[in-house]
Amino acid sequence: MSDIFQRNGAVLMQRWPHVMQRLLAEESLALSVELLEGPSPTLSVGGIQLTSRHDRIKEAQQQAASLPPDSPQLHVYGTGLGDLQRVLLASTAADQVHVHILNGALFMLVLQSLEQDDWLDDPRISLHYAADHPEIRLPFFALPAELVLSDDANARIRDRLVSEVHVGFNNQPFDPRHPENRRLLEQGMKLLESDPDVAGLFGTQTGRDAFVIATGPSLQQHLPRLRALSQLPERPLLICVDTALVPLRRQGILPDVVVSIDHNITSRHLPPDDSALMTLVYLPRIDAELLAGWQGPRYVGYSSSPLYAEIRQQVPRAQLFVAGSVIHPAIDLAVKMGAARITLFGADFAFPGNKTHTGWDDGDLGPQVGISRHWVHDGRGEKVRTQLNFRSYLIELERYIVQHPEVRFFNTSRDGALIVGTEFDPDWTAP
Template identity: 40%
Template sequence: MTDLFAKNVDIISQRWPILASALKFESIDHFDAHLVEGNNQTISVDGIQLSSRHNRIAEAKLLINQLPLVCDNVTVYGVGMGDVMSLLIDNKQLQSIEVVPLNLSLLALLLSFTDQSEWLSDPRVTVAYKVHQHKINQPNIVITPDLLLANNENAILRDHLVLENNRAYVNRQHQPANPEVQKRLNENAQAIANDPDASTLILPHGQYKAHLIGSGPTLENHYDYLRAQRKLPIGQRSLMIAVDTALKALIHENIIPDIVVSIDNKITPAHFPDTIPSSITLVYFPTLSSSIHGQWPGPKFIAYSKNPIYDTLDKQYPKLRLFTNGSVIHPAIDLAVYLKIKEITLFGCDFSYPGNKTHAFWHDGALGPSINNQNHHWVINGHGERVATDLNFRGYLRSLEHYISAKQHVRFYQSSLDGARIHGAQYKDLSL
């Protein structure tokens, strides 16, 4: 324990005794930490600087200037070098400043080597210990290095913060005026007018259970189970809905799903098997290439996402509107719920790279993500361990969890503990 740590924690003990007790038990030995010199001094932790080394105050002001002109409270996610809080307490307009550390060990490290007593002593400041993982306070400031160094307990909150920070950028890619989207919709004008609405899709029998099949690596562990399920009489087996990139693997294993969902304008015929059984129903968004839906041998139905790009079309040619937030898994699940499925078991919905693979069946990089581009991105799997992932996968996972929390009438199960832990979905052991 350093003298600075003792000084800082003495203040915390008086104000937040539970937090102080927790900090005293936090180890900082696992960090690769050292000072970095520039125009200013900062700390590098596991190769990540906690602030700029060129002009820390200018960086902090840049973050603070993103706040609304008039606000009386603010939440700061992360701590950095403490510069943001040091400047915020100079703002007499602010009535409350909540600080949410994303890694208590990182906070302990900062308190061990820097004096943070000024802002810790300010009566308007509150330092949170346990925080809601699915709720983001507004207005807020997010300290980026702390996102990269978040601990396991705050992984969900970290992902929601990243999603929120990138929402405006992502939404720009899905505006009605996007020329690429408009070009594809124009190409599919005849199909939009003629192909039936997915809301008219009627199941051949009254299932209340569905197997929802993604293309994650753990799908390979369940081929035998799914093949056996597919051989059951039609009235006894679960409805089988697969995403487009899982179909090649399934057909290769002689597993024929009932429905395939495809939405991405970048999907090509190469993503599908050479021969597709005519018994498979396609549900697609009109951003899909006509080289796929135009040649589909079986029944096909159109749906739209809830994105504004479809609002005008929906007035002229109404279609089922399905939830999506980046992944084809989202509308596939929403379709199952629309079809009044009450129990959904997820296969290959890993949102991560278990076994150091990105997808079942496909070679590394064939579908975009590669295990060579993991960087610092990770999620917690069903065993409570970190597993590598892609930044987009993290966003898809959190969006799905939000969706599940809103569907209390549907039971969700995940078939593997090796992929990302999906909160709201109970593990179902299918090896018995």
């Protein structure tokens, strides 16, 4: 055991013995490690450079500048080489700097190689494994290299960090000042003014079970049974997302409510034929001609997006929860209609079996499965391919479920992403 590790380990054992015991139990890092020379030598792990090798301190200062200097609590995700921790301790008024380990084996490598006892011994430092907390803490800085190198045990927190970092970029298309957004709102204004408020549906199904049907690949296995169930006089409320309507109709399944929010939806996805017995719930920006062709009742609402801030003042309507995916308002509608038990179908947030959706060809509803480079854990604890936006949709649904303890949520497949907060319905879910 090196003198460096003995000094680092002594501080860890004194301050956080439980963390030290976990670190000692970590398997050796399974990635190649290379020392990169330069004005500020650094490590390359699996081809990922941990820090700048030109000026590590200046890099850390830029990272620290993104955090509020007057915040009493700061959070650093990833341990790096200790540079950001040192800068924060020297330059901020924080009472506590929480350091969250994203890769235990990587931190062990650093502890064995470089002196870290200076910042570890500072009483303002708290050290945790990131996954010990179910949710990310704000304000934070996540070290970019360790968002890539995060180990599997900390993957859920890693996904939340990545999603949070991307929020600003992801919201750019919804800028209310964008001319195309203004055009889409203006073309639908007459229907917005004449169609009833979605609030008219709230509380109308109190205590009823609801099935919320999305378009993930796992929906396919349930279609025959859903068809039989849909024809019973006493059955759950059936709410589907817009892209699920076509595969459901092909099976002779007529949902009670269809939810649509995307201005890219066309009559190919939302055919108006034989729609008289189905209710359509939508958000503004959808093509007015498409909406006008719907034969059944229509209800309109908003999301919390600034996109609707001005128009909401002119035409008040109730709000549905939207966080990127149409499944969010479909589930929120079920909750607000009064459902006490919600069962999800096709809510995969992933590409089980290397398929993207039920009833649509690969790439019809978005990127092809072949370009997916990300993963989540499925219901069996295995990795399943996905894409970044699906991971963000999953995260926001899990947060929504936490906020609604009065509702029981069930999933019907282990093939897609594990949705924390749901139970597997034993009557629908294969082992």
